Amino acid sequence: MLFPEPGTASGVQWAWLAPALSASAFFAVVLLGRFIPRNRAFLSILAIAAGFGVFWYVLKEFLSSGGGEFSVKWFTVGDITVSWGIVVDELSVVMLGLVTFVALAVQVYSLGYMKGEARFGWYFAVHSLFAAAMLTVVLTDNFLLLYMAWELVGVCSYLLIGFWYERRSAAEAAKKAFITTRIGDVGLLIGIIMLFKATGGHFDYSTIVHVAEEGGIASGTLTVAMLLIFLGAMGKSAQFPLHVWLPDAMEGPAPVSALIHAATMVVAGVYLVARLFPLFLLAPTALLVVAIIGLITALLTASMALVMTDLKRVLAYSTISHLGFMMLALGSGGFTAGMFHLLTHAFAKALLFLGAGSIAHGSGKTDIREMGGLWRRMPVTAVAFGIGVLALGGIPPLSGFFSKDEVLVAVLSGRGPVFFVLTLAAALMSAMYMARLLFLVVLGNLKKENEHAHESPWVMKLPLVALAILALTAGFLAPGWTSDYKGFGAFLFHEEPEAYHINGLVMGLSLALAFGGFALGWALYSRGLLSADRIRERFAWLHRLLVNKYYIDALYQWVINRIVLVLGRFIALFDRVVINDTGVNGTGRSVLLSGIRLRYLETGKVYNYALGMVVGVVVVALIWWLGLPNV
Amino acid sequence: MNYLLFLPELALAALAFGVLVIDLFLPRERKGYLPWVSLVGLAGVLALSLRYLWGKDTNLYGGLFLVDSFSLFFKAFFLVMGGLVVLSSMEYVKRHLSHPGEYYGILLLSILAMMLMTSSGELLTAYISLELLSFSLYVLVSFARGDPKSNEAGLKYILLGAFASALLLYGISHVYGMLGTTGFTEISAALLLEETPLNPAVLLGLALIVAGLGFKMAAAPFHMWAPDVYEGAPTPVTAYLAVGVKAAVFALVLRLFSQAFMPAIEEWQVILAILAALTMTVGNLVAIAQSNIKRMLAYSSIGQVGYLLMGVAALSPMASDGVMLHLLGYGISNLAAFLGVILYYNVTGKENIADYAGLADRSPFLAMAMSVALFSLAGLPFFAGFTTKFYLFTAAAEGGFLWLVGLAITNSLISLYYYLIVIKQMYMVPASDKSALKVSLIGGGVLGVLVLGIFLVGVYPAPLVDAIQGATGAILP
Numbered sequence A: 001m002l003f004p005e006p007g008t009a010s011g012v013q014w015a016w017l018a019p020a021l022s023a024s025a026f027f028a029v030v031l032l033g034r035f036i037p038r039n040r041a042f043l044s045i046l047a048i049a050a051g052f053g054v055f056w057y058v059l060k061e062f063l064s065s066g067g068g069e070f071s072v073k074w075f076t077v078g079d080i081t082v083s084w085g086i087v088v089d090e091l092s093v094v095m096l097g098l099v100t101f102v103a104l105a106v107q108v109y110s111l112g113y114m115k116g117e118a119r120f121g122w123y124f125a126v127h128s129l130f131a132a133a134m135l136t137v138v139l140t141d142n143f144l145l146l147y148m149a150w151e152l153v154g155v156c157s158y159l160l161i162g163f164w165y166e167r168r169s170a171a172e173a174a175k176k177a178f179i180t181t182r183i184g185d186v187g188l189l190i191g192i193i194m195l196f197k198a199t200g201g202h203f204d205y206s207t208i209v210h211v212a213e214e215g216g217i218a219s220g221t222l223t224v225a226m227l228l229i230f231l232g233a234m235g236k237s238a239q240f241p242l243h244v245w246l247p248d249a250m251e252g253p254a255p256v257s258a259l260i261h262a263a264t265m266v267v268a269g270v271y272l273v274a275r276l277f278p279l280f281l282l283a284p285t286a287l288l289v290v291a292i293i294g295l296i297t298a299l300l301t302a303s304m305a306l307v308m309t310d311l312k313r314v315l316a317y318s319t320i321s322h323l324g325f326m327m328l329a330l331g332s333g334g335f336t337a338g339m340f341h342l343l344t345h346a347f348a349k350a351l352l353f354l355g356a357g358s359i360a361h362g363s364g365k366t367d368i369r370e371m372g373g374l375w376r377r378m379p380v381t382a383v384a385f386g387i388g389v390l391a392l393g394g395i396p397p398l399s400g401f402f403s404k405d406e407v408l409v410a411v412l413s414g415r416g417p418v419f420f421v422l423t424l425a426a427a428l429m430s431a432m433y434m435a436r437l438l439f440l441v442v443l444g445n446l447k448k449e450n451e452h453a454h455e456s457p458w459v460m461k462l463p464l465v466a467l468a469i470l471a472l473t474a475g476f477l478a479p480g481w482t483s484d485y486k487g488f489g490a491f492l493f494h495e496e497p498e499a500y501h502i503n504g505l506v507m508g509l510s511l512a513l514a515f516g517g518f519a520l521g522w523a524l525y526s527r528g529l530l531s532a533d534r535i536r537e538r539f540a541w542l543h544r545l546l547v548n549k550y551y552i553d554a555l556y557q558w559v560i561n562r563i564v565l566v567l568g569r570f571i572a573l574f575d576r577v578v579i580n581d582t583g584v585n586g587t588g589r590s591v592l593l594s595g596i597r598l599r600y601l602e603t604g605k606v607y608n609y610a611l612g613m614v615v616g617v618v619v620v621a622l623i624w625w626l627g628l629p630n631v
Numbered sequence B: 001m002n003y004l005l006f007l008p009e010l011a012l013a014a015l016a017f018g019v020l021v022i023d024l025f026l027p028r029e030r031k032g033y034l035p036w037v038s039l040v041g042l043a044g045v046l047a048l049s050l051r052y053l054w055g056k057d058t059n060l061y062g063g064l065f066l067v068d069s070f071s072l073f074f075k076a077f078f079l080v081m082g083g084l085v086v087l088s089s090m091e092y093v094k095r096h097l098s099h100p101g102e103y104y105g106i107l108l109l110s111i112l113a114m115m116l117m118t119s120s121g122e123l124l125t126a127y128i129s130l131e132l133l134s135f136s137l138y139v140l141v142s143f144a145r146g147d148p149k150s151n152e153a154g155l156k157y158i159l160l161g162a163f164a165s166a167l168l169l170y171g172i173s174h175v176y177g178m179l180g181t182t183g184f185t186e187i188s189a190a191l192l193l194e195e196t197p198l199n200p201a202v203l204l205g206l207a208l209i210v211a212g213l214g215f216k217m218a219a220a221p222f223h224m225w226a227p228d229v230y231e232g233a234p235t236p237v238t239a240y241l242a243v244g245v246k247a248a249v250f251a252l253v254l255r256l257f258s259q260a261f262m263p264a265i266e267e268w269q270v271i272l273a274i275l276a277a278l279t280m281t282v283g284n285l286v287a288i289a290q291s292n293i294k295r296m297l298a299y300s301s302i303g304q305v306g307y308l309l310m311g312v313a314a315l316s317p318m319a320s321d322g323v324m325l326h327l328l329g330y331g332i333s334n335l336a337a338f339l340g341v342i343l344y345y346n347v348t349g350k351e352n353i354a355d356y357a358g359l360a361d362r363s364p365f366l367a368m369a370m371s372v373a374l375f376s377l378a379g380l381p382f383f384a385g386f387t388t389k390f391y392l393f394t395a396a397a398e399g400g401f402l403w404l405v406g407l408a409i410t411n412s413l414i415s416l417y418y419y420l421i422v423i424k425q426m427y428m429v430p431a432s433d434k435s436a437l438k439v440s441l442i443g444g445g446v447l448g449v450l451v452l453g454i455f456l457v458g459v460y461p462a463p464l465v466d467a468i469q470g471a472t473g474a475i476l477p
Helices: A012-035 A041-065 A090-113 A120-139 A143-164 A168-198 A205-213 A219-236 A245-251 A254-263 A265-275 A277-282 A284-305 A311-331 A335-363 A379-393 A399-415 A417-442 A458-477 A488-492 A504-527 A532-538 A540-547 A549-599 A606-626 B003-025 B033-053 B069-096 B100-119 B123-141 B148-179 B184-193 B200-217 B225-232 B235-260 B262-288 B293-313 B317-348 B364-378 B384-398 B402-427 B441-459 B462-475
Strands: A068-077 A080-088 B058-060 B065-067
Touching: A012 A041, A012 A068, A012 A080, A012 A090, A012 A120, A041 A090, A041 A120, A068 B462, A080 A090, A080 A120, A080 A143, A090 A120, A090 A254, A090 A265, A090 A335, A090 A458, A120 A143, A120 A254, A120 A265, A143 A168, A143 A219, A143 A245, A143 A254, A143 A265, A168 A219, A168 A245, A205 A277, A219 A265, A219 A277, A219 A284, A245 A254, A245 A311, A254 A265, A254 A311, A254 A335, A265 A277, A265 A311, A265 A335, A277 A284, A284 A311, A284 A399, A284 A417, A284 A549, A311 A335, A311 A399, A311 A417, A335 A379, A335 A399, A335 A458, A335 A488, A379 A399, A379 A417, A379 A458, A379 A504, A399 A417, A399 A458, A399 A504, A417 A504, A532 A540, A540 A549, A549 B262, A549 B402, A606 B148, A606 B200, A606 B262, B003 B033, B003 B058, B003 B100, B033 B069, B033 B100, B065 B069, B065 B100, B069 B100, B069 B235, B069 B317, B069 B441, B069 B462, B100 B123, B100 B235, B123 B148, B123 B235, B148 B184, B148 B200, B148 B225, B184 B235, B184 B262, B200 B235, B200 B262, B200 B293, B225 B235, B225 B293, B235 B262, B235 B293, B235 B317, B235 B462, B262 B293, B262 B402, B293 B317, B293 B384, B293 B402, B317 B364, B317 B384, B317 B441, B317 B462, B364 B384, B364 B402, B364 B441, B384 B402, B384 B441
Parallel strands: none
Antiparallel strands: A068 A080, B058 B065
């Protein structure tokens, strides 16, 4: 039962209220919007704030009396029962808190950022729908509901990226994002169906995990199914080679990028891998693929982030790179490391995106080469942005330092030195592009054309400050400080406690890289000790390769133009002539004609009707008498 | 004998006559009380039924009258549905019909007839209840005395209805003549003793019974009265014919074929399947060519009869569940659609599909509610129609009628076409008269409740399925 039984103390079941509230807000605004006076945004914000309240209540109940799975039967067909259900455990509670908090911050921020926008109410309605779908992804206990919510998340992302659909590039980006993630989703669906068949008709995680652990699924089947499911995760989490949509998705409003393309939707893939971690452990090959894909993604996109000039695009590539770190950590068996990095990255990256939005709002600039010295004009934004930069760059004691360190430890112990060295390289680049942002955007001299830049209103500053505080301090969750609190890892990884590791070598290297990266950045972009231009000229081919995103987008475009569209045109012709004109319209026309002809049987004369009945009786009796046809 | 088990029927009869008597003493301007009296009465009868019949499994009058969870399920269904029809009729009766006392009194009598029908345990009781139902309906159909269409409908209905009753009665006499009994369980026992192939006289009796009942449920080729009658009758009566009467006949058919004719299932299964195929195809094809919305809905409900008949042909506990579930899902969807037609007619006096142009601008609520109802009738997911159809079709497929299920799915696709025509009119075609439509509060409220019901059954049918499985257990253990 979803409702607490009388007499049981635990109230964690009420977690379902969080998505339900946001969904209600969506329907209220869309259906009854015209009856709600003035500003409809407050409904959405109220719903998500209540959802955040639900999180605290659930957390309290969870800590005192533990979690569990709760479901109500949805429908039964034959032997298959499908239910609406939620699972409340450490993983989903953490995600519940993260999603509700970031969504709340972003919605409040949007009040200022989207002010005066046409379709203001629609924007908030879709935000609510997104929150509902995302919370369902996080809370559900079965694959069927997951898949539905997963697709709904994709739809909301489409609607929000293309919010300014009058702009062609925004519409194109929305389409690209939707189609690219859909490619992964096909894999997800097939994987789900494979597991469904292999377990004899079950969708719920716990049964599938149970059957798999008992050895009820052939290991080949399990590996293929997990790889297909991972394909879905790759699409949503923008992993190589399905990463191309995320940078383009920056066409959406900045708060959308912060919520969906940094903190929540894109981590859905990571969350899915974490949620199915027991299954991945049973399919080591699939887990290795997760690690390899994560590593490639982290390296490839970090290098691209070094050369991009649009602020939000730098952040986008950095997001993909960090998602790669998370996948890499999970693929190396570092469950805690992956989830912890997810958490700290979400705060820092949401902060950076909101900061970027605030900068664009205050100065009207999006190209980092035209920025600089903004701390003089917008101090709150600049300080918050700087904190985000340092956190992600891995400077202690900010949150990113702790989680990146954890990831490195996990990679070293799980996958060995080769992976470790490559991960270090990605981490170095990560520090460098963050340093680039710090020196080019926040510090330095104020450019003349930016004299007019101004600080954003308080509704935008408030979320920035809240996120900045979290980005500063979230790292301290990791170590176990007292005997009661064993650290984030022990909380999350409840089965075999995986505490916060400190490996002197790793920490030393990580520190050296972070500071080295920032020092290099300082030398390059601030002091001019090394000339960025010289390097660019010297390695022109490399620069070209990076600026052109390794030609991956071009390759895809070529395949689409030369193969998919040509094939598509041929199929379209076939469809038009054979399917449409003959098959569909042909049958449609004949159905219509038979309807019109049959109508004449209806004469309106009573004796005709009676005759029809008599004929009917006689025919029925004759069939019976002469023998039944065999149908 | 425990008369408490018969109390709901007695109370309903008293209520019907009570309404007629109260009507005599009410001044003209207070006639508006009558529907409220009926409503309170129906609620009381529902309470009595639930209080005294819950969990009982017994019979009265030596097996003539059965009290079980199957009949209780349908009684509750009829009483609730009756209440909804009374609510839907209120404004229509006030505006377009005279003699509200007789209208509500006869409506209540027909509900009594349906309750008796689901409880009857032998053929003659069933026949008499069916006649009580039919006679009430003859009057109700021709209730718009000044409207020639309504008179024509009533006349056609009574002539053909009498003919169908004769066929049914003749069939019953054959069965009685050959098997020596009219009791359902006794027929079943006698059929078990008969050698196969069955005596042609028994088969003729069966054929006549199928024809008689086929007329009442409007199965092809006994359906031809339905479009004329549906179009001519006052719209609330049409809704009642399409939802209530159909459910009552199917309740009787389910009980008759599972409790009496089950041993001969090999004999009648194929016939019913053929009738089902014919009915769904004719209903859906001809619906396409209609321009009057009541007539279109009439044909669409003939199509739905085809699906339901398919469930009876594949009779099994699961199929019986499917039939009952779909009766309910189809019932609320159709009631909502007809209520939309009534509300629109009350304000504009129009009932052609073309008249619905631009309704979305004039009354977004009405257009939305009607779209939900039509989508549900077409069987789109998240609406009641999808869930119930899915259950019914699955059951028929499990019963071995895969070809028929394929045909039914094709027909569902066809039906989407003519439902979409209405939706297109409402949303895409601009209105000639752009003034806002004011929907009455009660009508709008009931419609809202029905729409919520459609979604509820669509996404969370589990409690309903549990109740239905309990009801089926009483006739198909």
